[in-house]
Amino acid sequence: MERKTVSTCPFCGVGCGIVLHTRDDRITWVDDDPGNPSSRGMLCVKGRFGIPFVQHPDRLTTPLVRRDGELQPASWDDALDIVAERLLEYRGAFGSFASAKATNEDAFVQQKFVRLVMGTNNIDHCTRLCHSPSVEAMLVQLGSGATSNSYIDYEEASCLVVVGCDPDSNHPVIASRMRKAVDDYGTKLVVVNPKRIDLAERADVFLQPAPGTDVALFNGMARAILDDGLEDREFIAARTEGFEAWRAVVIERTVEEYAQACGVDPHALRLAARLYARPPARRGLPADERPGSCLAWGMGITQHTHGTDNAHALINLALLAGQLGRPGCGISPLRGQNNVQGCGDAGCIPDSLPGYQPYRDDVAARFEEAWNAGIPREPGIKATDMVERIATGEIRAMYIVGENPLLSEPNLAHAGDLFRRLEFLVVQDLFLHETAELADVVLPACSFAEKDGTFTNSERRVQRVRQAVPRVGQSRPDWEIICDLARRMAPRVGVDLGQFAYRSPAEIFAEMARLTPQLRGISYEQLDREGGIQWPCPSADHPGTRFLYAESFPRGRGRFVPVRQATPAAELPDADYPLILNTGRVLYHWHGGTLTRRVQALMDQVSEVPVTIHPGDAERLGIADGDEVVVRSRRGRLTGRAVVTDAVRTGSVFVPFVKLRESAANFLTNNAYDEPSRIPEYKVCAVRVEKKRPWDAALTGGWPTASRDK
Amino acid sequence: MKVDGRTAPETGSILDAVLALGIHLPHLCKDDNLPPIGACRTCLVEADGRVVAACHTPAAGVSEVLTASERVARLRREVLRLTSRMHGREPDVAGGPRSGEIWAAYEEHGLERPAFPRRIRDGTDATSPFFEFEEQACILCGRCVTACQQLQHIGAIGIAGTATSARVTPGAGATFASSICTACGSCVAACPTHALRPKPMSDPAQAGRSRRRGNGTEDR
Numbered sequence: 066m067e068r069k070t071v072s073t074c075p076f077c078g079v080g081c082g083i084v085l086h087t088r089d090d091r092i093t094w095v096d097d098d099p100g101n102p103s104s105r106g107m108l109c110v111k112g113r114f115g116i117p118f119v120q121h122p123d124r125l126t127t128p129l130v131r132r133d134g135e136l137q138p139a140s141w142d143d144a145l146d147i148v149a150e151r152l153l154e155y156r157g158a159f160g161s162f163a164s165a166k167a168t169n170e171d172a173f174v175q176q177k178f179v180r181l182v183m184g185t186n187n188i189d190h191c192t193r194l195c196h197s198p199s200v201e202a203m204l205v206q207l208g209s210g211a212t213s214n215s216y217i218d219y220e221e222a223s224c225l226v227v228v229g230c231d232p233d234s235n236h237p238v239i240a241s242r243m244r245k246a247v248d249d250y251g252t253k254l255v256v257v258n259p260k261r262i263d264l265a266e267r268a269d270v271f272l273q274p275a276p277g278t279d280v281a282l283f284n285g286m287a288r289a290i291l292d293d294g295l296e297d298r299e300f301i302a303a304r305t306e307g308f309e310a311w312r313a314v315v316i317e318r319t320v321e322e323y324a325q326a327c328g329v330d331p332h333a334l335r336l337a338a339r340l341y342a343r344p345p346a347r348r349g350l351p352a353d354e355r356p357g358s359c360l361a362w363g364m365g366i367t368q369h370t371h372g373t374d375n376a377h378a379l380i381n382l383a384l385l386a387g388q389l390g391r392p393g394c395g396i397s398p399l400r401g402q403n404n405v406q407g408c409g410d411a412g413c414i415p416d417s418l419p420g421y422q423p424y425r426d427d428v429a430a431r432f433e434e435a436w437n438a439g440i441p442r443e444p445g446i447k448a449t450d451m452v453e454r455i456a457t458g459e460i461r462a463m464y465i466v467g468e469n470p471l472l473s474e475p476n477l478a479h480a481g482d483l484f485r486r487l488e489f490l491v492v493q494d495l496f497l498h499e500t501a502e503l504a505d506v507v508l509p510a511c512s513f514a515e516k517d518g519t520f521t522n523s524e525r526r527v528q529r530v531r532q533a534v535p536r537v538g539q540s541r542p543d544w545e546i547i548c549d550l551a552r553r554m555a556p557r558v559g560v561d562l563g564q565f566a567y568r569s570p571a572e573i574f575a576e577m578a579r580l581t582p583q584l585r586g587i588s589y590e591q592l593d594r595e596g597g598i599q600w601p602c603p604s605a606d607h608p609g610t611r612f613l614y615a616e617s618f619p620r621g622r623g624r625f626v627p628v629r630q631a632t633p634a635a636e637l638p639d640a641d642y643p644l645i646l647n648t649g650r651v652l653y654h655w656h657g658g659t660l661t662r663r664v665q666a667l668m669d670q671v672s673e674v675p676v677t678i679h680p681g682d683a684e685r686l687g688i689a690d691g692d693e694v695v696v697r698s699r700r701g702r703l704t705g706r707a708v709v710t711d712a713v714r715t716g717s718v719f720v721p722f723v724k725l726r727e728s729a730a731n732f733l734t735n736n737a738y739d740e741p742s743r744i745p746e747y748k749v750c751a752v753r754v755e756k757k758r759p760w761d762a763a764l765t766g767g768w769p770t771a772s773r774d775k
Numbered sequence: 776m777k778v779d780g781r782t783a784p785e786t787g788s789i790l791d792a793v794l795a796l797g798i799h800l801p802h803l804c805k806d807d808n809l810p811p812i813g814a815c816r817t818c819l820v821e822a823d824g825r826v827v828a829a830c831h832t833p834a835a836g837v838s839e840v841l842t843a844s845e846r847v848a849r850l851r852r853e854v855l856r857l858t859s860r861m862h863g864r865e866p867d868v869a870g871g872p873r874s875g876e877i878w879a880a881y882e883e884h885g886l887e888r889p890a891f892p893r894r895i896r897d898g899t900d901a902t903s904p905f906f907e908f909e910e911q912a913c914i915l916c917g918r919c920v921t922a923c924q925q926l927q928h929i930g931a932i933g934i935a936g937t938a939t940s941a942r943v944t945p946g947a948g949a950t951f952a953s954s955i956c957t958a959c960g961s962c963v964a965a966c967p968t969h970a971l972r973p974k975p976m977s978d979p980a981q982a983g984r985s986r987r988r989g990n991g992t993e994d995r
Contacts, residue, residue, distance in 0.1 A: 099807060099808040105808075106926060108960060108961070109957065109959050110905065110959055110960065113959060113962060113964075114958065114973070185899075233957070237957065237959065241926070241927045244884060248928050329969075440909045489886075665904075666904040666905050
């Protein structure tokens with residue numbers, strides 16, 4: 066039988082509408098959905114051709130329990146009884162990772178389990194590794210940590226400033242919408258990236274700063290705006306605070322000094338600043354509208370030991386130019402995973418309750434009343450710290466849902482050492498990945514195509530996910546597994562069984578909406594009738610919100626935060642490791658590759674780790690395009706294939722963090738952290754590149770701990 | 776405005792009005808999701824006595840549209856007959872893109888499906904791991920070009936040459952694998968003849984799936 070199921074793409078944070086065509090319960094074709102307002106009929110290669118991972122034979126089909134040192138198949142009852150019994154021992158020394166690939170409903174149930182049954186706020190997810198500095202900075206300066214605009218604003222902007230991200234690889238449909246703006250409306254485009262990304266071809270200004278010098282760059286743009294008198298004085302006076310103190314810091318240096326610090330042309334820096342602050346009107350802009358500018362950024366800003374400073378410097382620019390709260394402008398941290406926005410909204414973060422509500426007595430009391438039990442009011446431990454604190458014994462057991470930290474944490478050899486010291490590890494996922502292989506119990510979860518629920522995309526749009534194919538093997542949706550587990554444990558910790566007796570995802574969503582002001586007006590009924598809705602949506606008759614901050618900021622006034630350029634990075638090149646490693650992604654793979662390695666066509670396209678290197682460096686090292694190369698850092702090594710191109714700066718190499726042929730960039734990266742957000746510095750570390758010699762076979766992995774500093 | 780005697784909205788094109796009423800009308804070069812090209816002429820209708828292509832004629836100002844008068848039905852049949860001379864046999868298609876509507880249009884207009892390849896253009900480009908292009912099934916409608924350029928703003932595909940030497944190509948004589956194509960698949964979804972079509976997925980998960988002929992999703 067043939068069926069078509071309207072759903073939402075499970076890859077990046079754009080949240081494209083997809084239509085899954087199935088025949089006899091097999092997925093045969095993935096179509097675009099022209100009616101979806103986020104994607105408007107567009108898809109990228111992963112959404113269109115990358116879905117076959119769903120029904121791959123590698124899928125976990127039964128629970129696995131470690132017996133005599135081996136993971137062996139077990140019944141659900143046996144596996145969950147073991148997990149329930151063991152986890153009760155570790156209340157107080159427990160942490161949990163939620164999945165930004167699972168649904169809002171899965172996430173909500175998981176944080177409820179962790180807070181209510183395990184009695185801790187030690188829950189976090191991959192936002193810690195991608196946009197925690199952005200959220201941290203936005204909360205301090207504006208009072209909300211979400212993208213302020215919609216994708217339609219990229220098409221209605223008169224200038225787009227795209228910083229530290231590569232939408233062509235990571236958010237391809239957003240890249241298409243940005244290209245449409247440039248091609249059809251003459252929108253100005255400023256690209257800031259140490260790597261010459263594809264979008265730079267269409268840019269009016271392309272700035273290629275030295276890695277780690279972002280604060281100098283944005284302070285330089287601010288100084289240029291002040292020099293030209295292009296700041297929005299009315300906006301600054303009416304909507305912001307802290308301007309004078311911030312200004313005093315910015316004018317400590319001249320535009321020329323800033324430009325020199327980051328290795329860019331001062332004229333280009335001034336032009337970029339002018340275009341952002343006062344762009345010429347795009348074609349078709351109504352005469353009474355002020356030309357707007359959108360600021361979009363990615364991991365190039367955040368994944369630094371001063372990631373939060375970088376984000377502050379960017380948001381200061383938006384406040385200075387008054388490019389907030391109107392159509393065609395706004396600030397966008399582009400989200401990496403399909404539901405990273407929703408996972409945070411649902412409360413899978415250690416520092417706040419669902420809906421980013423603080424652990425204040427009145428807020429906590431509402432949750433305690435609804436859940437009929439006490440919840441902890443101390444902020445929990447952040448994801449990267451949970452891993453580091455395995456060493457101190459503060460974390461002795463973990464429950465990891467839909468994440469693979471042994472590919473995504475920095476310095477994998479170090480992370481692997483720590484995970485092996487856990488006393489009890491539960492992993493719930495689709496595949497037996499690197500982290501699952503170390504688990505005591507592995508629970509098979511359903512993919513997005515086998516369950517109902519909602520995802521929330523980068524433009525705050527809550528969209529439906531619908532079941533298209535039967536569950537694979539004995540796999541179950543995450544929420545169902547966690548409820549089953551919670552019911553085994555609840556009576557022992559004084560929690561009502563009824564708190565985990567949901568019959569459907571719709572019931573879970575209804576509870577989440579009741580407890581979360583920004584979602585209060587959204588229901589499955591409305592989503593099924595009208596399609597996706599953008600929060601805040603405070604009441605059932607509210608149409609949703611296209612852009613934030615039209616009248617005010619959640620914290621009242623927007624706050625300027627002065628920042629100065631710190632040391633570019635925790636580890637800089639030296640004689641032994643003379644090159645700077647930058648990491649990121651490629652279009653044809655998804656993050657660590659756990660899903661996309663199971664799609665043959667994607668593997669046919671990219672099967673080895675590409676190591677991008679500048680022709681000057683390549684020549685000096687005797688490396689030709691296509692050579693096998695070995696990249697070493699103080700922490701590990703990998704083997705990849707050289708791509709020689711001047712798209713990267715002299716002295717730097719770019720390696721995506723997908724694991725191919727056992728090689729992964731995170732064997733090399735540095736577990737140094739940004740203090741406020743605890744994000745690791747994935748974007749800068751020192752490496753050495755050599756042509757692979759015949760006797761270098763299979764050189765991949767971390768150095769043995771003892772020899773790590775040699 | 777009346778369409779075949781029924782009242783229809785006057786916003787957008789005549790084709791929009793016709794489709795809104797649920798009337799079948801071929802429109803091989805017009806994707807529901809893309810602006811009109813007006814190339815294939817398979818959507819000819821009579822509008823106040825004039826024969827026009829419905830896809831790019833605004834509905835405003837038109838009072839009566841006939842989609843099935845003897846005159847336009849005969850003209851459309853002849854256009855489709857000429858179209859069928861542009862391509863060879865119906866390609867084998869696994870999977871189920873939404874398009875492939877040319878075969879339904881032939882049936883509705885009482886035309887035989889062409890039984891042998893004409894081989895005006897007979898190249899095959901199977902260099903992409905994701906999809907393949909079989910030129911002999913191409914009718915040069917340009918929908919793939921529009922999808923690539925105006926929907927995705929990539930511009931990897933164009934039409935090179937003129938008259939009988941015209942052909943769809945990713946760059947001058949280039950292959951899809953060597954072009955700037957990012958394999959988003961919008962051209963595959965748009966193609967009305969399955970000249971562009973997904974490759975049978977070679978994953979073990981997809982093995983053993985039956986291949987079937989022709990008309991994508993309509994074929995149950």
